[in-house]
Amino acid sequence: MEELLFYAPVLLILLLAVVTDGADDYAEMRWRMVEDQIIARGIRDSAVINAMLKIPRHEFVPPESRESAYGDSPVPIGRGQTISQPYIVALMSEVLGPAPGRKVLEVGTGSGYQTAILAETGAEVYTIEIIPELAERTRRLLEKLGYTDIHFRVGDGYAGWEENAPYDGIIVTAAPGDVPEALVSQLKVGGRMVIPVGGENQELLLIEKSEKGVSYRKVTSVRFVPMTGEPGAEKV
Numbered sequence: 001m002e003e004l005l006f007y008a009p010v011l012l013i014l015l016l017a018v019v020t021d022g023a024d025d026y027a028e029m030r031w032r033m034v035e036d037q038i039i040a041r042g043i044r045d046s047a048v049i050n051a052m053l054k055i056p057r058h059e060f061v062p063p064e065s066r067e068s069a070y071g072d073s074p075v076p077i078g079r080g081q082t083i084s085q086p087y088i089v090a091l092m093s094e095v096l097g098p099a100p101g102r103k104v105l106e107v108g109t110g111s112g113y114q115t116a117i118l119a120e121t122g123a124e125v126y127t128i129e130i131i132p133e134l135a136e137r138t139r140r141l142l143e144k145l146g147y148t149d150i151h152f153r154v155g156d157g158y159a160g161w162e163e164n165a166p167y168d169g170i171i172v173t174a175a176p177g178d179v180p181e182a183l184v185s186q187l188k189v190g191g192r193m194v195i196p197v198g199g200e201n202q203e204l205l206l207i208e209k210s211e212k213g214v215s216y217r218k219v220t221s222v223r224f225v226p227m228t229g230e231p232g233a234e235k236v
């Protein structure tokens, strides 16, 4: 009985999604994705779950890949890049701790799916993409979907986005060899950064800054595209 009560809010969200979203052909795929890949693997943040139920992931992949958009894997989006696996997007979002009004820097806009999840949870999002063509395509898509308050920049995320620092949260969606120092310095005291680090073998790290200093914790092993750009760009 206690277990049923624990899951009741999640079940209610799922039920509402089915009832209210019947007109969307992809709603069932989205529902299955959330049930099988997100909730079944332990994601519990209701803001993240709601965002994943709402956002039309198939809009973020090339037209020929729409049927694969809700599968349990990354999907190519062109220029050698990918939209991240749904579970990894959910995990990174949950670990970051989304909350309305939090100022979040995202490095690696890519398809914009993670960007949309952050915006949907109420964060004030600043996002940087190094490939101009991807950045422009994504900016247009997110505007079309109604996300008009996102701040975009084309550039090398190794240097972060100093003008708007410090950030409550920083999320990096490509893997550098080492943690870029500029990003750590742009994190607020009390802030969190989620970042994949490494080469062939990568670890997703949660970095937290407190009055006492900076702590590093491994979350899980991951496989992201490598971060391009110049590690030296962080030495501003």
Ligand code: SAM
Pocket: 081, 082, 083, 084, 107, 108, 109, 110, 111, 112, 113, 114, 115, 128, 129, 130, 131, 134, 155, 156, 157, 158, 173, 174, 224, 225, 226, 227, 228, 229, 230
């Ligand atoms: N969360 C994104 C999504 O779901 O679409 C992930 C996109 S992909 C895994 C990583 C993105 O990081 C790519 O678009 C790539 O061009 C970008 N990227 C790589 N190195 C970068 C850098 N130094 N600065 C900014 N963006 C970078």
